[in-house]
Amino acid sequence: MPTEPLAKRPGGRSARVQAAVYQALTDLAGERDVTRLTIPAVAERAGVNPTTIYRRWGTLQALLAEVAVARGTDAPPSSSGDLRTDLEAYAVRTLADLTRPGGIAFFRAEVSPDIDERRSGLRECLQRATAGLDMVLEASRGRGETPPPAERLLDQIVAPLYFRVVFSVPDTDEAYARALVADLFSGTWHSAVELH
Incomplete structure (x- = not known):
């Protein structure tokens, strides 16, 4: 049967x-x-x-990379209604993600050329970073503002955070993350933009 x-x-x-x-x-x-x-x-x-x-x-590197993708990042908070406040929250959240236990090791594994021959890990990291920025920028544009381009925010906020965490530069803390945003607002970008 x-x-x-x-x-x-x-x-x-x-x-x-x-x-x-x-x-x-x-x-x-x-x-x-x-x-x-x-x-x-x-x-x-x-x-x-x-x-x-x-x-x-x-390999352990392959496992680290897969867990890095699965961990992702926490969902961003809703817009505060103020671009500077939202960018500060984004910068602090990015730093917290990188510095949480194993954060930078997970990042290194995800973008390692040894296991990422097609460089998809790099693309996924960039997509996660820009997804959070896109939400902030979309909310700003929805309020009738003209925020800086995402590329500028990547250069002036995201890149320094990754650099300092990867190379263990001292004093990379919330105050530093907020200072990156302050520097952006004190630069030439804001001269043509109405800020709160």
């Missing part, structure tokens, strides 16, 4: 393993230097065999 195939559970074991591995890596990244992490340590924390991780992700 033929037996009926077993129905697959939604998500199933594969989804549970992935969630456990993601959580283990994120937790360990908050507890120790990511450069000292190993696949066996992640496997032990996740309660899986190391071969499961090697088979599915291959």
Whole structure:
């Protein structure tokens, strides 16, 4: 008598393993230097065999990159109605994302040429950065303002934050992030724009 195939559970074991591995890596990244992490340590924390991780992700860098994409960034707050305030919130949020446990290691893994041959990690990072900016700029334009172009904000706010975090430049804190926005508003851009 033929037996009926077993129905697959939604998500199933594969989804549970992935969630456990993601959580283990994120937790360990908050507890120790990511450069000292190993696949066996992640496997032990996740309660899986190391071969499961090697088979599915291959390397720790590949796993870090996948978790980086899955982590994304927190949803931006709604517009305050003031461009400067919104840009400050964006800058502080970007810095917080980079400096949270493992943040820069996740970023480095995501854009590593060793695992990102088509450079999709770089594109995804840029898309996440510009998505937050686009929301701020759209709200500003909706109020009838003429905000600076996104490229200028990337150059004057985003790039310095990434640079300073990647190279561990001291005093890269919320005050510095807010100062980047202040510098933008004190520069030549605002001369042709009505600001609050």
